Amino acid sequence: xxxxxxxxxxxxxxxxxxxxxxxxxxxxxxxxxxxxxxxxxxxxxxxxxxxxxxxxxxxxxxxxxxxxxxxxxxxxxxxxxxxxxxxxxxxxxxxxxxxxxxxxxxxxxxxxxxxxxxxxxxxxxxxxxxxxxxxxxxxxxxxxxxxxxxxxxxxxxxxxxxxxxxxxxxxxxxxxxxxxxxxxxxxxxxxxxxxxxxxxxxxxxxxxxxxxxxxxxxxxxxxxxxxxxxxxxxxxxxxxxxxxxxxxxxxxxxxxxxxxxxxxxxxxxxxxxxxxxxxxxxxxxxxxxxxxxxxxxxxxxxxxxxxxxxxxxxxxxxxxxxxxxxxxxxxxxxxxxxxxxx
Amino acid sequence: xxxxxxxxxxxxxxxxxxxxxxxxxxxxxxxxxxxxxxxxxxxxxxxxxxxxxxxxxxxxxxxxxxxxxxxxxxxxxxxxxxxxxxxxxxxxxxxxxxxxxxxxxxxxxxxxxxxxxxxxxxxxxxxxxxxxxxxxxxxxxxxxxxxxxxxxxxxxxxxxxxxxxxxxxxxxxxxxxxxxxxxxxxxxxxxxxxxxxxxxxxxxxxxxxxxxxxxxxxxxxxxxxxxxxxxxxxxxxxxxxxxxxxxxxxxxxxxxxxxxxxxxxxxxxxxxxxxxxxxxxxxxxxxxxxxx
Numbered sequence: 001x002x003x004x005x006x007x008x009x010x011x012x013x014x015x016x017x018x019x020x021x022x023x024x025x026x027x028x029x030x031x032x033x034x035x036x037x038x039x040x041x042x043x044x045x046x047x048x049x050x051x052x053x054x055x056x057x058x059x060x061x062x063x064x065x066x067x068x069x070x071x072x073x074x075x076x077x078x079x080x081x082x083x084x085x086x087x088x089x090x091x092x093x094x095x096x097x098x099x100x101x102x103x104x105x106x107x108x109x110x111x112x113x114x115x116x117x118x119x120x121x122x123x124x125x126x127x128x129x130x131x132x133x134x135x136x137x138x139x140x141x142x143x144x145x146x147x148x149x150x151x152x153x154x155x156x157x158x159x160x161x162x163x164x165x166x167x168x169x170x171x172x173x174x175x176x177x178x179x180x181x182x183x184x185x186x187x188x189x190x191x192x193x194x195x196x197x198x199x200x201x202x203x204x205x206x207x208x209x210x211x212x213x214x215x216x217x218x219x220x221x222x223x224x225x226x227x228x229x230x231x232x233x234x235x236x237x238x239x240x241x242x243x244x245x246x247x248x249x250x251x252x253x254x255x256x257x258x259x260x261x262x263x264x265x266x267x268x269x270x271x272x273x274x275x276x277x278x279x280x281x282x283x284x285x286x287x288x289x290x291x292x293x294x295x296x297x298x299x300x301x302x303x304x305x306x307x308x309x310x311x312x313x314x315x316x317x318x319x320x321x322x323x324x325x326x327x328x329x330x331x332x333x334x335x336x337x338x339x340x341x342x
Numbered sequence: 343x344x345x346x347x348x349x350x351x352x353x354x355x356x357x358x359x360x361x362x363x364x365x366x367x368x369x370x371x372x373x374x375x376x377x378x379x380x381x382x383x384x385x386x387x388x389x390x391x392x393x394x395x396x397x398x399x400x401x402x403x404x405x406x407x408x409x410x411x412x413x414x415x416x417x418x419x420x421x422x423x424x425x426x427x428x429x430x431x432x433x434x435x436x437x438x439x440x441x442x443x444x445x446x447x448x449x450x451x452x453x454x455x456x457x458x459x460x461x462x463x464x465x466x467x468x469x470x471x472x473x474x475x476x477x478x479x480x481x482x483x484x485x486x487x488x489x490x491x492x493x494x495x496x497x498x499x500x501x502x503x504x505x506x507x508x509x510x511x512x513x514x515x516x517x518x519x520x521x522x523x524x525x526x527x528x529x530x531x532x533x534x535x536x537x538x539x540x541x542x543x544x545x546x547x548x549x550x551x552x553x554x555x556x557x558x559x560x561x562x563x564x565x566x567x568x569x570x571x572x573x574x575x576x577x578x579x580x581x582x583x584x585x586x587x588x589x590x591x592x593x594x595x596x597x598x599x600x601x602x603x604x605x606x607x608x609x610x611x612x613x614x615x616x617x618x619x620x621x622x623x624x625x626x627x628x629x630x631x632x633x634x
Binding site for chain 2: 020023024027028031140141144145147148149150151152153154156157159160163164276277279280283284287288298299302303305307310313314317318321
C-alpha cells in the first residue's frame, strides 16, 4: 500500500465523512423541527402550556422563534466547537451524557460482535462446505429463525428465564446492587476491573454483560452465518481451491488455509452492516435489561422528545459509523492485497 | 394448426405452472404459506375466533393460562388470546401497506436515478446511501418521535428508513435493462424513452422487486412492532403485538402476557422470511448480491 495512495484515500474519506455528517444533521434537524410545539408540550406539560408567559420564555430560551435555517446554523456552529447542546430531559450537556452512556454500549456491542463473528463464521463455513446437505439445511432454518425473532421479545424471555426460573441475576444493569464500579479508565467495567486487578468484579461485570450480549448477537450471528456461507461457496468454486485439492491437501486444511482466507474479505465488509444491526439492537436489549447504555439513552430521549439529545445521538452514531467503516475498508486492503485503496 | 400467439400462450402457461410447482417443492415456502394463510384467516374471522373482545376487561387480572383464557389475561383482565388474534388485523395489513409504500417510493426514485443517470442519479443515490448507512431504528425513532407517537407515524417512520434498498435494486435493474436488446429494439421501432421505460423496462423488473418486497416484509413487521414496543407506534388500548410485548415487559414475571404476542410476531415474520428466502433463489445472483 503506497503512502501516496493511503493519503489520497484518507483525504477522500474525510471529505465524504464531512458530507455525510452534514447530511445526517440536516435530515434529523429538518425532521425534528417539523413539530415545534411538541417538545414544548413535553417540557412544560399540559398545565405549563396554558401559561403564555412560560411558553414565551421557553420559546425564547430554546430560540424556537428563529427560522429553521438559522437554528441549524447555530447548532452547527456549536457542534464544530464540541457543544452538542443541553439535554432537556436531564439538563446535562449532551456530550457528557454521551460520554457517560457510550462505554456501556460499546462494551456490550464488542462482546456481541465477538460472539457473532465466532459463531457466525463457524456455522457459515460448515453450511458452505456441506452445501445443500443436511447440516446446511439445518443451519439455514436456524439462521432464518434468528433473523425472524423480535429482539425485544427474546430479551424479555431470556430475562424472565434467567431471573425468575434460574435466579441468575439479582439486579439489572451492569452490576448487582451494592457493588461499586471499578475506577474509570475506559468506562467499560470489565476492562477497568481487569486493569484494577479486581477479579471478582471482573467476573461479575462479565456475567452481567453476557446475557444481554448473547441476545444482542442473535440477529448478527444469523447475518454473518449467511454471509460466510455464500462467501465460502464462492471461494470453493475458485481455481486455487481446486488446485489445492488436486495437490492432495486434506479437506480441513483446504478449508482453513484457502477457503476461509478467501472468504474473509466479504465477511469483513459485512462488519459495517453488523455494527448498524447491533446498535439498533441495543435500544431494545438495554431497555429490557435496564442497561444504562446509548440505546437506553436514545430510547428515553425519544419518548420524552428530548430533541438536542436525539440530535446528539444521531451525530454520534453517524461519526461512529464513519470511523468503523473507515477501519473496515483499511482492513479490507490489508487482508486482500489485490484491493487498492481508491 | 396452432397460431404463433396460441403457441406462445401455451408455453407461457406451462412455464408459469412449472414455476408454481417449483414453489411447492420448497418445503420452507410451503410452511410459510400455510402460516400466512392461517394468519390471514385469523385476521378475517377474528371476531368469530376470539372468545372475548380485544378491549373487553374482566375482573381476572393477570390470570395465568387456563381453559377459560388460553393465553391468560393481562393487567386489565383482557384475554391475551383474543388480543393476539385481533392483533393480526393491525400488524399484518400495516406491514403489507408499509412495504408497498416503501417499494413504490424506493422503486420510483431508483428507477428515475437509473434512467436519467448523471446528477439526478448522484443526488438520489447518495441520499439513499445516507439513509441506508444509518442504524434503522435510531432514525425511525427520531422520525416517529418528531412526528408524534401513533401507528400512522410509525408506518411513515419505517417507510423513511426502508425505501433505499428498493432504490438501489431498482436502479441496478434499470441500468442493466436499458442495455437489453428488446429495449433497444423498441427504441429503434420509434418508441420514446418514456414509452420504453413503461412498456418494456418496468414489466421486466417487477418480478425482482416483488421478491425483494417479500424478503423485506418480515423486517417491516419487526420494525413496526419494535416501534410500538418502544411506545412510539400503536397506543393503548390497541392490541398491537409489539405494544402487547411491552406490557409483558412491565410485568415480566407474568410470562404469558408478553410471551404469546411475541410468538405471534415470530411466526408471522418467520413465515414471510421462509417464503421470501425460497423465492430469493429464483433471482439473478447479481441482484441477490445487491440485496444483501
